[in-house]
Every structure is written in C-alpha cells, then in structure tokens.
Amino acid sequence: MNNTIKLAVASALLAAASNASAGIMIPAGDWTLDIGGVVNMYYTSTRHTGDDAGTLTAGTNNNGTKTKSNITTGLLPNYLTVSGKTRQNDLDVGFTISMQPGAATTSSLSGGGGNENRQQFITFGDASWGSIKLGKDLGIFASDAILNDMTLLGVGSGAGTLNGTTTLGRIGTGYIYADWKNQIAYSSPNWNGFSFTAGVSQGWNANGTGSPYAANGTTTQAGGSQPAFEAKASYSWAGDFAGKVWVSGISQKMRGIGATAGNAAGFAFDPTTGGSIPVAATAASSGTDDRSEAVDFGGTINVAGFGLTGYYFTGSGIGNQYQFSSGYDALGQARDSDGGYVQATYTIPGVGTKLGASWGTSNLDATSNDARGDVSSEMWTIGAYHPLTKHLNLVAEYSDAKDTVDARGAFAETKSKAKTVSLGAILFF
Template sequence: MKKTTLATLVGAAAFAAAGAANATIVVGGENGYEFSVDGNINQFFIASDQDSANGAYDQNNQGVANGLLPTFFGFNVKAPEINGLTVAARVSISPSTNNGSYFNSDNGNASGNMEQREAFATVDGAFGQIMLGKGLGLYAANNILLDQTLYGVGATSVIAANDQNTGTTSLGRIGWGYEYANWRSQIRWTSVDMAGFKVALAVADGDDFLEARDAAGYEKDARYEASLSYGTAFDGGSAKLWLDGMTQKVSYANLDSIKANAYTVGGQLVLGGFEAVAAYYDGKGQGIGGLGLGAFKNGGSDARDGDGYYAQLGYRFGGQTFVAGSYGESTLERDDSAAAGSNFGDLDTNSMYTIGVYHDVTANLKLVAEYSRMETEYHLQSDEDEVDVLAIGGFISW
C-alpha cells in the first residue's frame, strides 16, 4: 500500500467459560470446573527492499518485530454441564513486541503496545452455541486462519517515507488476497454439526469507516454477518468449504446512505501430505483489505467495488515441516474523482506471492523462514510499487 500504515491484525485462540456465581474454580478440580492458560510470543528479523512508483520512497530496511500475530496470553474457564448447558468464557490480552506500535494516529486512533482482541462468553446446548462478547468475526475468518502467513509476516506497511514500522502487527495477506475478519463486539449463534454442515449468524458493532467517521452527520448501523460451512474427514485427508457474507449501512457528510456488502467463498483440501487452500471474495464499500480505506468514490457519493483471491499449496513433511507457496490479489475499481498518486483512490491492484518454511521443532517451538514479493499497481500511473520482504524467526507457544 502507498504512503500509509495498516496494522492491528490477527491471532487465533479460545478462552472458554464462566461458572455459576460464587463457584470455586480449580484447575482440573473435582467440582468439574476447568481453568487453563495459553498463548505465544513470536519474533522475526525482517528485511525489506522497496522500489516505489515515483522513486520518492525507495528504501532498504531491516527491523525486528512480531509478525501477523501479536503476542497472545489467554485465560480460559469452563463450567460443568448443568441442565444440558455448558457455560464457558475467554479473555486474552495481545501485547505487541514492536517499538512504537500504532494503528493510525492521524485519525485519532493511536494505541500503545497492548490490544484487547478477545473477551467473550459462550453457552452450549442442544441448540448449538451462543457467543456474547468480542472475538474474531465470521466473514473471511477461514481465509485468514488457513493462510500460511498466519504464522509468518507476509505483507508489511513499508511504503512510507523512512518507515518500515509494521504497526502492532504485519499484514499477512490482508489487502493482498482477502479482507480482514477483524475482532468484533458481537452476539453470535452457531448451529450444531448437521452431517458436516454448520450455520452461524452474528450481529456485530459496525465498522467506523476511516473516510466517514469524522464527517458531519456520520451514522452507522449494526453489521450483520453469516457463514455456511461444510467439513468432512476421510482416509488420508479432510476437506472444508465455506461461504460467508456481511452487510452494513453507513451514511456521512449529509449524503444518502451507502451499503457495504461482501461475500467470500473458499475451500481447503488435505490429502496425504499435501494441503491446498483457495478463496475468492467480492464486495462493495469495504475498501482495500476490508478496512474502509478507499471504500467510497466520487467524493463519497458511491460505494466502490472490490474483489480478490488467493491460492495456496503446501506439503507437510513428517508432520513437522510445512513448505508452502501462495499467490493472491486484491483489486479496487477506479475512482474517477481521485488524482494520480492519491493513496487509495488511485489504487488498482495489490498482488503478492509468498514462499515459506514452517518447522515445528517441538510442540512449543516453531521456526519460520518466509519470503514475499509485494506489488501495487495504480489506475493513473504507469509504474508500480515493488517490495521484497524476507522474514526469519519463529514462535514459542504454550
């Protein structure tokens, strides 16, 4: 991306359960309550070589930072089943190891090195599961959780003058092949497994679009998300398919309301040592990466279309070493009101290919070596931005 920084991304965990009032929670206690902790610390040496479209931001950088995942430390509680219901909860903290972690201080959203991504409770029963609180959204969750760069770095926010700051985290493929699921305050229902099929519905706090939230008269509606998935296992492998969608209405600057809509479809196939993933998305009013950047066109009067995809193929040697390669693109339609060189109004396509080796030394230690080539094309410029990113590091988890 051009002359800006994106960050605040992804991790995956689970903090389960809260018990009855005044209950004593004991680790593995005889009263049936369970308590556990989990988490990770990851760190990478990251080197980048950048050639920008206009030559003004050509630079080489080296740094030390965490990757697409921040540090996670999660606390989980689970109550025993009572009257057919199991109550659980999770709270996690997500510190970044990066110096000067921030998201977008220009928009009054500066943050320190600590995030709160998960704080939710669940109730399980014959009806499925109800989730209340903050957790990873439904739309595009599988896209990011099955991406090889989840345990690496992927894209970085290096295209800015004298800056390789990855913010709180790097970007993985967010805006380079899929949109961001994001961590959302929500109420969600997930069905029981129905011969491999599952349905999930959620109402979530709506996005504050960067282009709108400071404008006079800006309003947002709740965000609605849905997911239909199918999973099956067979001798020597497994398969998973998903279809997700979202919708949200926004209005600002005394203009008519604009709806943001999107869907994504994808699948994963594991066969022997081979693992393949492919996903496609199409949306309107989402901007690049689903973060609201470049979401509107013609001075904000219309929602801007975007789509993208990624494909990944890997092989797992001996169950411990995963070698994978992937390619993905994210595209925005032209905004005729944008000037050449404008940040996201002029952006056409982000594309990136990644190759990586992810080796589990033990169950608690993963080593990673990853190379990515990022390219950004513009509607009104003949040249493109090109960035090579090499990352070497790994995870300690518990």
C-alpha cells in the same frame, strides 16, 4: 485454549505440520480454567523500490530504494488467554479474556511496543442446539480466509511499513481483514460436517484512509443506525482426502457518507498578497446513505501431505484491506473491490517440515469521481515451517508485495514494491 485461538492455532499449524494441544488446564471448583497463548518473534529485512504511491508500501522508499530491518512479531500477535468452562443448568457456559502484548517497530524510553485486547466474550449453549456468543471476538465474515493463510505462522507483508503490534500477512493481498468485533452470534451444532454461524456486530462508519484516495475523511468509529449483519456456513470432511469448503457474507447500512460540516462566511489568508480575502459560506451536507456488502467463498483440501487452498471475495463499499476503509469516494459513491489467493503446501514425510507457496491479489476500482485509477495489491510468498518441538516452530519466509495504481487524467501509473525476508520462531502453549 479458547475456541478462537484453538482454531487459529490449528489453521496456522496446517502450514507448520505441528500438533496443537490444550494450554495449561486448572480445575477450579465448578470451573475448568485453560491458560494458553502464543509467543513469536522474527528478524525481517524489507527492500522497498519504485514509487511512493502504494497502499502497502507508501512513503517508505523516498522515490528510490530503501532497506529496513526490524525485529518484530509476525501476523499473529503475542497472546495470553484465560478461558473457563463449566456445565450449569443443562448449559455449557464459558468465557474468554485475552491480551496481546506487542513488539512494535517503534521505540521509546518507556520500552515501545503496543498492547491490544482482542477477546472478551461469554458463550452458553448445548451440543443439541448450538451456542450463543456475546462479546468481542474475531469477525464472522472473511475469518476462514485468514485462518487458512499459511503466513498466519509468519510475517507476510507489512514488516517494513507498520508500527503496530503485528504485520499484515496476506491482509490486503488476497482477503479483507476479518477484524476483532463486538458481536452477538449464534453457532449451530455440527451436523455431519456442516455448520453455520450468524450474528450482528458493531456498526462502523466508512473511512477514507488506507489507499491513495481521499474519501470522506471521517474516522473509523462506532456509528450507523444498524449493526453489521454477518454469517458464514461451512462443510468439512475427514479421511485420506480431507477438506473444507465455506462461504460467508457481510452487510451494513452506512449513513452520512461524504458529509461535510460547512463553514460560515469570513476571511482567509491570501498567500499572494499576504493579506486577507473574503470567503463565501459553504452549506453543510448530511451526505448520502448506502449499504456496504461483501461475500466470499473458499475451500481447502489435504491429501498425502499435499494441501491446496483457494479463496475469492467480492464487494461494494467494503474496501480491499480493512473493512469499510476506502470503500467510498468523497461524494459517497461506492468503490467495488474483489480479490483472492491460491496456496499450495507440502509436508515432508518423517521430517514434518511444511513447505508452502501462495499468491494473492486485492483490487479496488476507482469511481467516476476519483482523480486516480484502479488500485491493485498483490503478493507472492514462499515459506518453510519446521516443528522443532511439539509446540515450537521455526519459520523462514520470503514475500514479494507490489502495489499498482493505474494512470488516469493528470496522474501517471505508479508502482511500488516491498520484498521481505523473515526468519524467526513461534511458540504455542
């Protein structure tokens, strides 16, 4: 199984108390191929209450109460991964290609669902000086936050609102999504537990969707005069009191924030008279430039069956759920954001069942130009993760997510809630 999936499996299994092993190993000439993957499915029941103005629960309850039931994949998509490795000219050379067949909550005569291609990369290096990666893989910034989230094995939030290949887990209620990015990155050797990774990833334009705000209205697409710069460093230790601490960051120059195309003078329909009225020309605007930045730090410890994880992030122009989404207002002013989560787990001796509880929040501050107030999204989750076999885990979770938008001006405070019960299983091979 490739390194990123191994890391995801190992991190998820912190919540499941199961053992991961390599996938299906196949010698092929100079190469050793590894076929691995993940298959999971859950029954979810989500009860929505409150207003329709939340970021995780918007438009789902019609200003009342509504329950949705789904049979869907969880935070991890289904995975099929082929990777290979070899040693040539004193270099360790490898590749990974994966696909993720989804089980979306929408349906159609063609079968519904969705498909993703999250990983296609090559690596080369040596244990003495590290390795270089070129291709598409999990982003560097905030990657440890999601890989240590216990809902990686389950569902978390988003089961009753999304129509994609996965749910949200704790994305947007404790950390920003690391995303899957085209990148060029260097990873150092492991020096007695310390290591670091630094690289550049594809630059993206800011996006105003994903919150009750309407920002610059652009779509998320490749753009910018520079790539994003990302890095992380970590230190791990073993023993009866094992653990890991980490810090990571991201910085990207954003161009043309709040840009408008402008319109020529003309006529527009007058709904009052049914006729036409003259409309003055509007000048085009190139928008403003700014730099989106964020930093995070966290740690996890494990002793005598107990596990404790703590995490915090802060940023400007980065958003609070998906990177660069809702990071700026319509005039190009950056919105500040922060958040984090705490998580406690306990593995029952002799049984292997891991019990866990976590709480987290993600916050987005309004600018002076925003009509509405600050946004806060938080979630409680309790879960049980039982290793039925070495590779198969049964999962039961309950998550209580809440979105709050503070009152401002003519807008009153709004609150929306989504309570989700999920039952299912996840298989690693």
